[in-house]
Amino acid sequence: MRSRTGIRLIETADAAPIAAHRVRDVEAFRPWEPAQPAEFFTPEGQAERIDGLLAGYRAGTVWPGVVLADDQVIGQITVAGILPQPHLRRGSVGYWIASVAQNQGHAGRAVELALRVMTDELGLHRAEASTSLENVASHRVLRRHGFSPYGVAHSSILLDGSWRDGLLWERILGD
Ligand SMILES: CC(C)(COP(=O)(O)OP(=O)(O)OC[C@H]1O[C@@H](n2cnc3c(N)ncnc32)[C@H](O)[C@@H]1OP(=O)(O)O)[C@@H](O)C(=O)NCCC(=O)NCCS
Secondary structure, eight states: OOOOEEEEEOOGGGHHHHHHHHHHTHHHHTTTSOOOOGGGGSHHHHHHHHHHHHHHHHHTSOEEEEEEETTEEEEEEEEEEEEOSTTTOEEEEEEEEOGGGTTSSHHHHHHHHHHHIIIIITOOSEEEEEEETTOHHHHHHHHHTTOEEEEEEEEEEEETTEEEEEEEEEEEOOO
16 A cells, blocks of 8 residues: 655654665765765764754744655655745755655655645745756656746756756745
8 A cells, every 4th residue: 555645844853764764875865965974874963953954943944844654754855945025935845755765756745745834834935946957856746746947057066076057946836
């Protein structure tokens, strides 16, 4: 039976499963995720990072979520760079799904749920995202959920030792 996708706010207790996924997937993620310091791959380092994300949540600049398959943490989904001012009302969605749970539709369903949080909870008007030009799996997730590419940010992210172009995505959420 297909597992059910959920998202919820991240908690300090998520540090251990997140560190375990990121240790296992270090090679698989190398082309797509920025290099991280050694502490990123430990539960203690992740717990510290989660504290920082939750401070951002309390300040209203970040909505830091985890992705669940039934009750298991399988990834993260984050709305970052939230600009709540009435004339802006936008935020940028980022995500990863552990290799053991990929290609089952979890990222797509998590993005759909995050878009609901952005609309109903955060009152945002515009969603943005950024992928590398070569990340076709991520492009498919975004396209399937109403995002369109609107530009290229040249040499904008250092991935696997070289500066890559970023594809910029947008979706208008409503009023
Ligand atoms: C990108 C990522 C989040 C997708 O997660 P996922 O749960 O597997 O995504 P979904 O199952 O919802 O959808 C994946 C889509 O990509 C397609 N896909 C998967 N691998 C692909 C590949 N190598 N080339 C082309 N398409 C691919 C799948 O067929 C599916 O498309 P479809 O539903 O239109 O058929 C996941 O692969 C990941 O975390 N990768 C590593 C880190 C990363 O890329 N983060 C995002 C940075 S922007």
